[in-house]
Structures are given as structure tokens and as C-alpha cells.
Amino acid sequence: xxxxxxxxxxxxxxxxxxxxxSIFAVVAAFVIxxxxxxxxxxxxxxxxxxxxxxxxxxxxTFSDTLVKATPLTLVGLACTVAFTMRLWNIGAEGQFYxxxxxxxxxxxxxxxxxxxxxxxxxxxxxxxxxxxxALWGFVPGVLKARxxxxxxxxxxxxxxxxILWNNFWIFNTxxxxxxxxxxxxxKSAWLPRLSDLARQYPFFSGMTLHGGFVIALIATVIVxxxxxxxxxxxxxxxxxxxxxxxxxxxxNIARNIILVFMFSGALAGLAGMIEISGVVHRLQERISPGxxxxxxxxxxxxxxxxxxxxxxxxxxxxxxxxxxxxxxxGLASLxxxxxxxxxxxxxxxxxxxxxxxxxxxxxxxxxxxx
Amino acid sequence: MNNNPELYAVEMENIVVRFxxxxxxxxxxxxxxxxxxxxxxxxxxxxxSTLMNTLAGLYRPTSGTIKVFGQRVDFGSPGNAIEKGIGxxxxxFMLVPTQTVTENILLGLKEPxxxxxxxxxxxxxxxxxxxxxxxxxxxxxxxxxxxGEQQRVEILKxxxxxxxxxxxxxxxxxxxxxxxxxxMKNMRLxxxxxxxxxxxxxxxHEVNEVADRVTVLRKGVVTAEGVSMEGLSKRDxxxxxxxxxxxxxxxxxxxxxxxxxxxxxxxxxxxxxxxxALKGVSLDVRSGEILxxxxxxxxxxxxxxxxxxxxRECSGSISVNGQEMANKPPITxxxxxxxxxxxxxxxxxxAPTMSITENTIMKCYRIPPxxxxxxxxxxxxxxxxxxxxxxxxxLAPSVKTEARxxxxxxxxKVILAREISxxxxxxxxxxxxxxxxxxxxESIQSxxxxxxxxxxxxxxxxxxxxxxxxxxxxxxxIYEGEIMGIVNxxxxxxxxxxxxxxxxxxxxxx
Numbered sequence: 038x039x040x041x042x043x044x045x046x047x048x049x050x051x052x053x054x055x056x057x058x059s060i061f062a063v064v065a066a067f068v069i070x071x072x073x074x075x076x077x078x079x080x081x082x083x084x085x086x087x088x089x090x091x092x093x094x095x096x097x098t099f100s101d102t103l104v105k106a107t108p109l110t111l112v113g114l115a116c117t118v119a120f121t122m123r124l125w126n127i128g129a130e131g132q133f134y135x136x137x138x139x140x141x142x143x144x145x146x147x148x149x150x151x152x153x154x155x156x157x158x159x160x161x162x163x164x165x166x167x168x169x170x171a172l173w174g175f176v177p178g179v180l181k182a183r184x185x186x187x188x189x190x191x192x193x194x195x196x197x198x199x200i201l202w203n204n205f206w207i208f209n210t211x212x213x214x215x216x217x218x219x220x221x222x223x224k225s226a227w228l229p230r231l232s233d234l235a236r237q238y239p240f241f242s243g244m245t246l247h248g249g250f251v252i253a254l255i256a257t258v259i260v261x262x263x264x265x266x267x268x269x270x271x272x273x274x275x276x277x278x279x280x281x282x283x284x285x286x287x288x289n290i291a292r293n294i295i296l297v298f299m300f301s302g303a304l305a306g307l308a309g310m311i312e313i314s315g316v317v318h319r320l321q322e323r324i325s326p327g328x329x330x331x332x333x334x335x336x337x338x339x340x341x342x343x344x345x346x347x348x349x350x351x352x353x354x355x356x357x358x359x360x361x362x363x364x365x366x367g368l369a370s371l372x373x374x375x376x377x378x379x380x381x382x383x384x385x386x387x388x389x390x391x392x393x394x395x396x397x398x399x400x401x402x403x404x405x406x407x
Numbered sequence: 408m409n410n411n412p413e414l415y416a417v418e419m420e421n422i423v424v425r426f427x428x429x430x431x432x433x434x435x436x437x438x439x440x441x442x443x444x445x446x447x448x449x450x451x452x453x454x455x456s457t458l459m460n461t462l463a464g465l466y467r468p469t470s471g472t473i474k475v476f477g478q479r480v481d482f483g484s485p486g487n488a489i490e491k492g493i494g495x496x497x498x499x500f501m502l503v504p505t506q507t508v509t510e511n512i513l514l515g516l517k518e519p520x521x522x523x524x525x526x527x528x529x530x531x532x533x534x535x536x537x538x539x540x541x542x543x544x545x546x547x548x549x550x551x552x553x554x555g556e557q558q559r560v561e562i563l564k565x566x567x568x569x570x571x572x573x574x575x576x577x578x579x580x581x582x583x584x585x586x587x588x589x590x591m592k593n594m595r596l597x598x599x600x601x602x603x604x605x606x607x608x609x610x611x612h613e614v615n616e617v618a619d620r621v622t623v624l625r626k627g628v629v630t631a632e633g634v635s636m637e638g639l640s641k642r643d644x645x646x647x648x649x650x651x652x653x654x655x656x657x658x659x660x661x662x663x664x665x666x667x668x669x670x671x672x673x674x675x676x677x678x679x680x681x682x683x684a685l686k687g688v689s690l691d692v693r694s695g696e697i698l699x700x701x702x703x704x705x706x707x708x709x710x711x712x713x714x715x716x717x718x719r720e721c722s723g724s725i726s727v728n729g730q731e732m733a734n735k736p737p738i739t740x741x742x743x744x745x746x747x748x749x750x751x752x753x754x755x756x757x758a759p760t761m762s763i764t765e766n767t768i769m770k771c772y773r774i775p776p777x778x779x780x781x782x783x784x785x786x787x788x789x790x791x792x793x794x795x796x797x798x799x800x801x802l803a804p805s806v807k808t809e810a811r812x813x814x815x816x817x818x819x820k821v822i823l824a825r826e827i828s829x830x831x832x833x834x835x836x837x838x839x840x841x842x843x844x845x846x847x848x849e850s851i852q853s854x855x856x857x858x859x860x861x862x863x864x865x866x867x868x869x870x871x872x873x874x875x876x877x878x879x880x881x882x883x884x885i886y887e888g889e890i891m892g893i894v895n896x897x898x899x900x901x902x903x904x905x906x907x908x909x910x911x912x913x914x915x916x917x
């Protein structure tokens with residue numbers, strides 16, 4: 038009888054293995070959900086069919102999935118940047134709201150007249166979204182850099198301030214006939230959608246995917262380049278790996294805490310702007326169903342790799358879309374939870390290996406498995 | 408295999424441990440007799456720790472057999488090894504700073520179950536400690552203890568778990584000279600009461616002094632198997648270890664020092680605990696000169712290095728080539744050509760999960776050819792790293808290897824390579840050879856002398872008086888943050904320096 042023994046890995050795992058285990062973990066999570074459904078008396082294959090149809094089944098539904106993946110990608114990137122430096126920004130939610138608020142100011146104040154060309158309005162909204170998010174990152178950044186205030190507490194608290202700040206203005210000043218929302222923005226403040234092209238290409242009719250997805254992809258490439266090839270990215274990684282060594286290498290830690298917080302906040306703020314301009318077309322209550330917090334999970338599942346953030350965001354976007362289609366809607370959260378659980382536990386296989394040892398053999402000979 | 412199984416506590420036969428790309432142990436044999444101190448000697452990366460980790464159940468050998476008290480064993484985990492009475496004290500202590508000695512020793516044991524009843528256990532531990540002469544207060548918290556006392560706690564931890572075979576991994580590397588003497592006595596006491604000890608070291612004089620037998624490893628192969636220490640000289644051991652005759656004295660060329668590069672005047676500074684660590688230190692270092700700084704560690708040496716390199720605030724004046732350095736950010740020192748080999752290689756000098764390449768460019772990533780305006784040219788960074796790896800003989804599978812996977816000596820070479828390649832005006836080297844093996848020490852010492860010949864001003868902090876005498880032009884002795892005196896190395900008297908290291912002023916000695 039071979040004995041199973043678990044040993045710590047001494048050698049590096051092959052490059053493909055982390056990705057493969059993550060994918061396997063996701064698949065396993067779906068299998069487990071299926072088993073749970075079956076035990077509860079449901080029909081997993083029917084549910085799976087519905088799930089598929091609602092998320093990836095057609096171009097139209099896939100477009101919905103990408104719409105949800107867009108803000109998730111950006112907040113995921115926001116967390117990725119901060120986490121790489123071991124800066125625990127859990128305030129992407131607040132930064133998202135501030136980005137949305139600042140972008141809305143372009144229309145609400147207004148900063149530019151509504152009849153301005155769309156490209157100009159959108160561009161200014163993008164800049165304002167970045168500024169709003171960066172400002173909401175600047176506050177905890179300064180507190181951390183100057184007074185060493187724990188950023189987890191400040192960013193968490195600032196989330197509530199941002200949400201309530203938004204509410205104040207939409208209830209008090211810009212309320213649309215007493216509802217907790219502003220009037221719909223002029224079209225010049227809308228990000229172009231695929232459905233805008235429906236007149237020339239009927240194929241696109243009803244597709245809600247907007248230009249924000251392209252912005253998110255551009256942001257992904259920029260974040261990837263910054264972290265991998267720039268001097269700043271090297272500093273961020275060095276601080277994250279060993280703060281003392283970074284100080285010794287002459288890097289200004291305080292300055293980087295503030296800058297990285299602002300960069301992270303700006304990305305989350307951009308997500309807020311895109312949600313306003315691409316989806317809701319006005320400032321209103323509850324524009325985010327917790328995107329900022331999901332971003333934390335996404336960044337971890339993607340192992341702080343910007344491109345993986347996009348893929349994980351699409352998966353999570355699909356779960357949000359599916360949650361609207363499948364009853365009970367809690368099913369999507371169940372899947373989210375199990376996926377997270379499986380991916381985190383799959384780390385075990387990257388750190389340990391399982392060996393089968395035959396005891397009766399002289400000496401120690403073993404059959405290795407992955 | 409042997410005729411008298413009663414004789415041996417441990418028999419390791421034909422142990423092979425293979426890591427990717429490295430054969431760490433190649434058919435190694437090692438036997439430990441009951442009641443002996445057996446030294447395991449070898450350079451960094453020779454496979455000493457690997458071999459001992461296999462015995463302690465941390466690794467499983469690729470092939471080979473291990474017997475403990477005549478019985479075949481196959482350890483799947485350290486727990487199995489502890490059951491068989493094998494206890495290992497690692498170089499890095501694993502203690503909880505906020506808990507007491509007793510609490511740390513009991514941690515992880517089945518007893519006590521719920522009610523701690525610490526006083527009862529305090530008493531037990533006190534008795535155990537007295538039995539082996541390991542002085543330590545069971546009720547003291549770990550953070551209050553000196554490194555030597557913490558080490559005793561680690562040893563007590565293994566003894567309390569019933570260890571009969573102790574593996575001590577470079578136990579003296581962290582100890583001050585006076586603590587080492589006491590430690591040697593403790594080891595004797597332990598073997599006298601029936602324990603068997605494997606003592607890993609690369610300090611030849613200690614091995615010579617304390618061990619009964621010695622096994623020497625070189626590049627994973629045994630070059631001397633359980634040889635009795637009688638009649639072996641330090642020179643013999645060194646030859647077995649590095650495979651060639653080691654010249655102990657590196658040659659310092661006579662040389663006229665140039666202009667003053669570093670000038671420290673009346674510097675005061677606090678240490679991390681807020682206690683004054685430097686009390687009015689003044690000294691000069693000239694170009695082409697090595698100023699050695701002698702002293703028992705913890706007397707302000709690291710703080711001095713830190714105020715010069717901008718890592719610590721201070722009062723007073725520090726100038727490098729006439730430029731004021733005190734209380735400027737570290738980048739100012741780097742840009743004025745001050746390089747720094749920090750005392751703490753792993754926590755200050757390197758980034759553990761980054762590659763050799765990324766560790767090499769830590770100081771030069773801002774400037775061409777590695778750094779351009781915004782980005783880093785990783786091709787030229789890698790080229791630089793490969794050059795340095797060859798030039799400084801850094802042993803690693805590739806420059807992509809993570810720093811944490813390097814042995815102490817190789818990591819130190821990476822740091823030195825980085826600091827020297829920046830072409831410094833002034834070099835602050837703190838304990839650059841501590842914990843390294845003979846071969847690495849020699850090459851690092853020659854590197855320092857080479858720098859001296861090229862006109863670099865060097866402040867060398869070391870605890871090894873022999874090293875300071877051999878390398879320095881002048882020696883400054885520091886005690887409790889004060890310079891007790893500065894003497895020329897040629898005229899220096901070891902006894903005098905020793906007295907100054909314990910607080911006597913140079914003037915009082917005449």
C-alpha cells in the first residue's frame with residue numbers, strides 16, 4: 038500500500054502551473070455548485086444552460102457581461118496597483134463614487150455647455166473622474182505618509198463619506214422631481230454604445246457595450262507597462278517586497294505612498310465616470326453594487342496580474358449578469374463565494390506536493406505527482 | 408553495517424538530496440557518536456544545512472538511509488524527528504517576542520491543556536536550565552532578552568521536548584565574543600549529561616576548540632568523514648573545506664592616503680528604542696584609506712553607518728567631499744558616491760522575492776544605461792547582472808534567481824557587487840564578512856583592498872579584530888556610542904584595543 042505524504046515544494050513550479058490551477062479551481066467550483074444544486078433538488082444542467090445563455094450565449098448577452106466587466110476591471114486594476122506596493126486600499130468603492138461625482142459635475146454645474154461636442158465633454162469627464170478618484174486616494178495617502186495612519190481604516194471610512202456626499206447632492210441640489218437621482222444627462226455626455234451603430238449595422242442593435250470597455254483595456258495595458266517596465270513600477274515593487282531595502286536604495290517612500298494611492302484612486306474614479314457616462318447617464322444613488330469591494334477579490338484572484346484582472350472581471354461580470362437572470366438570485370453570490378474559496382485553497386498545490394511513498398522498498402523511492 | 412550499533416546516535420548513509428539543477432548532497436555519510444560534539448564544517452552552500460534539514464525531517468532525501476539509535480527512520484515532517492529525539496536550533500530564532508520564555512517553550516505542546524499554571528512550568532524549566540547551565544529567567548518576555556539568551560531559549564525548547572540529539576545551525580554566528588565562551592561551556596555540559604550534538608560552523612578556531620570529531624563537506628561531497636580532531640590544525644581544516652591552501656593574511660599594500668572624503672563632527676543620534684546611541688562621534692576617513700571600526704556590536708556602529716547614509720536622523724555635522732550629508736534623504740548620499748554594505752543583508756540590503764537582476768540595479772536604475780527617462784532597460788540590466796555574477800563568482804542557477812534563494816555568502820556578494828560597481832567615493836561596509844565562510848571572506852577582503860587601491864575611502868565596521876588589523880590603515884574603537892581612541896593599525900596592540908572595546912579611553916592606557 039503506498040502511503041500518501043504531503044511535502045513542501047522545494048523547486049519552483051513551472052510557469053504554466055499557477056494559471057492552470059486557477060482555471061482548474063474555477064471549473065471545480067462550478068462542479069461543486071452543480072452538486073449543491075442537485076442536492077437541493079435543482080437541475081444543474083438546466084441552470085448551467087441558463088447561466089450560459091444569460092452571459093456568454095449570444096453576442097448581445099456577452100455584451101452585457103462586458104458592460105459589467107468594465108468597472109470591475111478598472112477597480113481590479115486600482116487594487117492591483119496598491120496591493121503591489123502592499124498598500125491596502127480598500128477604498129476603491131469610495132473612489133469610484135467620487136469619480137462619478139466629479140465627472141457628473143461637468144454636466145451638472147455645467148463646466149462645459151451641454152451642446153459642446155461629445156468628444157470634448159467625454160474627455161473632460163474622464164479627466165474629472167480621474168481627479169475625483171485621485172483626490173479620494175490622496176487623503177488616505179497623505180494620512181499614511183505623514184502620520185502613519187492605518188490606510189485600511191481611513192479608506193474604509195472614506196467609502197461611507199463618499200457615498201453620503203453623493204447622496205447629499207442628489208437629494209438636495211440636483212434631485213430630479215424629488216427622486217434620489219439627477220435628471221438624465223444630455224447625449225453629449227454619453228459614451229458611445231455599439232447600439233448607436235445599429236442603424237448602419239443591424240447586428241449591433243440592442244447591444245449595450247460602450248466605449249468604456251476600450252478605456253478599461255487601455256488602462257490595463259498602461260498599468261501592465263508601468264508595473265513591468267517603468268522606473269516607478271520598479272520602485273513600487275521594491276517597496277512592496279522590502280520597504281527597508283527601498284529606503285536604503287534612496288526611494289522616497291512617503292512620496293510613493295501618496296502617488297500610488299492617487300494612481301489607484303484615479304483608476305477607481307475612472308470606473309465611476311464610465312459607469313455614469315456609459316450606463317446610467319445620470320448621477321444617482323447606489324450606482325455601484327459594491328464594485329470597489331469586488332475589485333479587492335478580483336485583484337487577488339488575478340494574482341496582481343493586470344491581464345488576468347480583465348479575465349477575472351469578465352467572469353465576475355458574468356456572475357452579476359447571471360444573478361439577474363437566475364432565481365434565486367443568491368445563486369450568483371454562492372458561485373462567487375465558492376470560486377473565491379476554491380482559488381484560494383488551490384494555492385496549496387503550488388506550495389506543496391503530494392507524493393505516494395511505497396514503504397516496503399529499500400531506501401526511498403517515490404512516484405511523484407503534480 | 409557497523410559492529411557496534413550501541414555506539415552511534417545517528418548514522419546517515421549515502422544521503423543524496425537533489426534540488427533542481429543542484430545536487431546539494433551527493434552520497435554523504437555522517438555518523439554521530441553518543442555523547443560527542445561533532446562539527447559539520449563547510450563553506451556556504453556546501454550542503455551543511457540541507458543535510459541537517461534532512462535529519463530534522465524538513466526535507467526528505469532523494470535516496471539514502473538514516474538510522475537513529477540503530478533504528479531505520481523515514482521522517483515525513485519535523486514532528487517525526489522530534490519524536491525520535493532530534494531537535495534542531497536554526498540560525499533564525501522562532502520565538503514570540505511578546506510572550507515569556509516558558510510560554511514560548513510550551514507553545515505547541517499537548518500539555519498544559521487549558522489552565523496554564525505557568526508558575527509550575529516556570530519551575531520545571533528553571534530546573535532544566537540549571538541542569539545544563541543555560542541561564543535564563545523563565546518569566547522574562549522574549550523581547551527583553553539578548554540574542555544569546557534567546558538562543559538558550561531555543562535550546563531549552565528542544566531539550567524540553569526530550570531531544571537527545573541536538574543540531575545547532577551556526578549557533579555562534581549571532582553571539583558576541585564573550586557569549587561564545589559561555590556557549591562552548593554549555594555545549595560541554597550538555598554532552599557530559601548524555602546529549603549528542605552536531606555543531607554546524609565555519610569558524611575554524613571554534614571547531615578546533617570544542618569538537619570531538621569533524622565531518623567536512625565541500626560542494627555537497629564529504630571530504631573528511633568523522634575525522635578525530637586530534638592533530639588537525641586550522642590550516643588542515645581550511646584546506647579540506649575549500650580544497651586549496653588558504654592564505655589567512657590578505658596583503659595590504661603600503662599606500663599614502665589622499666584628501667579627507669568623510670568628515671564626521673560631533674554627531675549624536677538615537678537608536679530605534681529612543682536611547683542615545685551616538686554620543687559626540689568625530690572621525691575622518693581619507694581617500695585610499697580604510698578606517699576600521701572595532702567594537703562589540705550594538706555600541707553604535709550601525710547607527711553611525713545609518714546617519715552617514717541618510718537612513719537615520721542625527722545632530723552634528725557629516726560631510727562627504729565637503730558636501731553636508733547629515734539629515735539628508737538617502738538619495739543624497741547615493742548621488743554623492745556613498746555606497747553602503749548594510750549590516751542586515753536580508754532585511755535592508757536586498758529584496759527577497761526579487762531576482763538577482765532586480766537586486767543588482769537597486770542603486771543604478773535611475774541612470775543610464777539601465778534607466779532611461781521613464782523606463783528601465785531590462786536587457787541592459789540583465790547584461791549588467793550577468794557580468795557581475797561572473798566577475799564576483801556568484802553561485803546561482805541564473806540571474807533570474809530570487810534573492811531569498813541565495814546562500815548568505817552569495818547574497819553578500821550580490822550586495823558587494825552592486826555597491827562596488829557604482830564606483831563609490833566612500834564606502835561604508837558594516838560587518839561585510841560576518842557569517843561567511845573562509846573562501847568568501849577572503850574574496851570580500853580582497854575586494855575591499857582593491858577598492859582602497861583605487862582611492863575609495865572606506866569605513867569598515869567589524870567585530871573580527873584580526874580582520875581589522877589586516878585590512879585597516881587606522882582603527883577606531885567605539886564603546887557605548889563614543890570613540891575611545893583611534894590608533895594606527897601598524898602600531899596597534901590587540902590587548903589595548905580589547906581594553907578600549909570594554910570602555911577604557913586611549914589616553915588612560917598610556
